Amino acid sequence: MRLEPTPRWSSHGVDLFLLTPEHVGQSYVGWLNDREVNRYIESRFARHDLASTDAFVRAMLASDDNLLLGIRSAPLDRHVGNI
Numbered sequence: 001m002r003l004e005p006t007p008r009w010s011s012h013g014v015d016l017f018l019l020t021p022e023h024v025g026q027s028y029v030g031w032l033n034d035r036e037v038n039r040y041i042e043s044r045f046a047r048h049d050l051a052s053t054d055a056f057v058r059a060m061l062a063s064d065d066n067l068l069l070g071i072r073s074a075p076l077d078r079h080v081g082n083i
Contacts, residue, residue: 015072019082020061023070024054028079 009016031037032048060068071081
């Protein structure tokens with residue numbers, strides 16, 4: 001599923017955006033596997049790779065019951081989390 005343009009919401013240096021497979025990369029997968037970064041979230045119980053992360057994002061897009069948004073720090077100009 002691809003929405004044009006990607007919806008975004010911005011406030012106080014933080015942007016929320018619809019997370020799509022295009023956002024899945026080594027940096028994202030890297031922090032999913034970082035013990036310090038994910039120590040309080042459910043993803044800490046699994047090892048992630050590009051394929052599993054892409055599959056998860058696609059499943060969320062296909063779901064009628066879920067909405068997966070990325071969190072981007074405007075000052076850092078990078079994807080820093082999800083909600």
